[in-house]
Amino acid sequence: MSAAVTPALARLRARYGRPPETRVLVHRGTCGDAVDAARVLEAVRAALGTRGVPLVETACDGACWAAPSATVVRPGHRHRFARLDRAPVDALVSCLDGACDDAYAGSGARGLLARVGFLDGSLADALAQGAYRALAHAVTLKPAEVADAVASAGLTGRGGAHFATAQKWRLAAANAGPRVLVVNAEEGEPGVFKDRHVLEGDPHRLIEGVLVAAHAIGAARAVIYVNGQARNARRALDAAVAQAREAGLLDGSALGGTGAEVEVRSGAGGYVCGEESVILNSIEGERPVPRLKPPYATDRGLFERPTVINNAETLCAVTTVFDDPPPPTKLVPLSGAVPRPGLYEVPVDGATSWAGVLAMAGANPQRVRALLLGGPSGRFVLPEEFDAPLEMRGLGAGGVVVLPQEADIPRITSALAAYNARESCGECTPCREGTPRLVALLEDVPGNRARIDALIEVMTEASLCQLGGLAGKPVASALALFPRDFEAAR
């Protein structure tokens, strides 16, 4: 159950109309286009002939493993046809005719991903599938009440730090305006591809979350900072912002509230650019290096103004806080040695474990040596932990690579350490000097063990930001969990 449709939202929906529900979706986007979904599109077009069923080019629905794929949607029925590079498209046609059982293989719960891969790119379709319902409700509440709803939903930052979202909002709102909202959609952590899926597939989800947050914070300006390589995400977001502006969603004229001006900026690479104070420097035209804290952004952030910096997924999750109950889900981009790699929306409900996630991805836990959780800032998870219920705080940004039994742990560990050394911005000594030395020390772990431990401690305690602060984490984790792998010098 979600919030009721307000009269203003009903008027907006009526103005835009409702696209036909029955359609054939060809999933293109970055995933599909990397495996020649354009050819599938032509094959599907030919198979449909003159049937007059809308053929919609849309984004990946999270089932990256299925690409190139197409989905038939008719009332009460969804059926995804996977790997159409090696299967005929004729089955789609019989499915349209009703000769088919519902066989939609989902990617876990669908809260944030509910519309991803099902939209035709128009605002009308997004509205028809539920977009802006949370905003329509939020603007009928006082800003503090919106923050209260976010607090009671228990929402925490999905970028990895899992700080209480409502608390951050309240800290900024307590300061005199003008206030700013900055959206971290930089997503530069290797192995993480969640925000770009949501932005490509359902950009209005983020815009809605931005507008709800702006209302709660009292921010008249929002800047969305998008990863520079995520060009399809940027394109989809630009189009959606233009649609939202034209509809009167940004200035508050469509649904009420004061609205916020939304600006989209692109990054240009660099893992450190996911660090929130680096984003502020980047937007201001300064060198992309971290700032010393305090002052905290909520006091003095972008252009010295009180600033809330939220991860894109966090703001997408804000659109679900009025649901009863709010789905406590985490987007988990999962890759590596599994039959069905892709983007999963995992319920963090006290019941779901890694075993459950691996089952969704079709993995045989017997063949899994470990999970790499959180890439170059993360840790390894052994099979002993697979049955324990997942905790939001332990998930970081959510990126998981499944490592097979034969995985070469020292090689992976060294590669992660080398990545951190390449990406260090050089602003602080512990990280600038420590990351390359860690790489060198890993050449002979038995001989250097004490120095490795000491170096990691210094980097953890004294680095200016979490790139250096967490650079030792995967190394420490590997050495603790796989000591025998490191017994011989490499």
Added chain:
Amino acid sequence: MSESPLPFDASTPDAPQRMAEAARAIEACAREKPSLLPALLAAQHVLGWLPRPAVERVAAWVRVPVSEVYATATAYSELRLERPDPLAWHVCTGVACDLAGADALLDAAPARARRTDCQFLCALAPVVVDPRERLYGRVTADEFRERLSATAAEAHA
């Protein structure tokens, strides 16, 4: 489909025209320091990389010293300050691609394939990137060799 332009070459006849186009793109950005990165990206979008005259144009437009523009530009891995090789492909060597055999792809074309960090298409590993920045997923060594010879032929045509 995303695709970057052929890298700017000062010796080709269209060079003045492309540089003028880059200048227009730079000057379409607001004339203020926060436009530094957007202006650099706009220039690179036209030219495929950032030759010194383009960097100087950005510096003059946003009123930031050239030295400071370089200090900033070198901090972003996606800004290219040298002309990219129009025949070079990149092989992703992120953990998922490494597990899926990125090394075999690198071995398949030692002269033209270079390593690159995670391309965020991990579920379709192994991943390669062509000289125009198009991504290809689940690539086999044979397929990679075929694509390489196709682009070489394209470049000669």
